[in-house]
Amino acid sequence: MNGMAAPLKVGRMQAGPDEETILENWLAALPQGGGAGKLHLRHLATPLGPLLAGATEAGVVLLEFADPARLRRQGAALRRHFREAWVAADHPMLRRLEAELADYFAGRRRQFEVPLVFPGTPLQQALWQALTEIPWGERRSYEQMAAQLGVPAAVRAVGTCNGLNRLAILVPCHRLVNKDGRGLGGYGGGLWRKRRLLELEGSPPRGRPNVTPSPAGGRGLE
8 A cells, every 4th residue: 555645525426427328338339258368348437437447468558537539539549559359348457456446546545556558659658657657646747747758849749648648547647737837737537537636646736727728739638
C-alpha cells in the first residue's frame, strides 16, 4: 500500500446515465471467449463512472471512460498495435486492476503496480512514461513536461500526445495542467473528472474552474 488519502466523495454521480449502455453495446459487438493470445475487455465500475478496461497477458493496454468518439479513436489505435483477437471476457490482469482502482478511489493507494503496456511513437512513449513518474499529489505544466522531455518548443505536440493516452488514471494525464496553475487544460473524460481526480490526490485546482483549451487545441483532449 502506498500511503493514505481521503477517499473520493462522489455525491451525486455526474456520469451520464447511458455510459453503462455505451460500454455494454461496445463489448457486445466483440466475440465471446478467453484464453491466451487474446485482448480481454470488460467495463469496471468506479465512483467517476464506468471505464472500459483492456488487458493482454503482458499487462493493461486500455482504460478509458465511456465516450463514443474516444472509444472509436482508441479502438483504432489498439488495432494498429495489437494483433490479438479481442474478446469481452474477464482476465486476472483486469481483476488486479479493479482491486487497485478500488484502493485508489478509497484513498489507500498512491501508485499503481499493475503492468502497463503503451506502444506509440517515441515522443508518446517518453511522455507517457514521464507521466507515470509525476508523484501523487503533484502537477506539471505542459511547458514543464516539454522541457523535461528535451523538446521545449514542442508544447503543442506534448499536449497532443497527452490527449492520445489510452490509460486514464494509470498514466496520470490529469496531472498536466496549464502553467499558471489555474487553468485545467483539457481532459477527455470531462473536466469535472479531472478536477475530482486532482482533489482526491490532494492537489485541487486553484481559483475558479477554468476551461482554457489545452496546448493540443480544443477542449477535453487529454
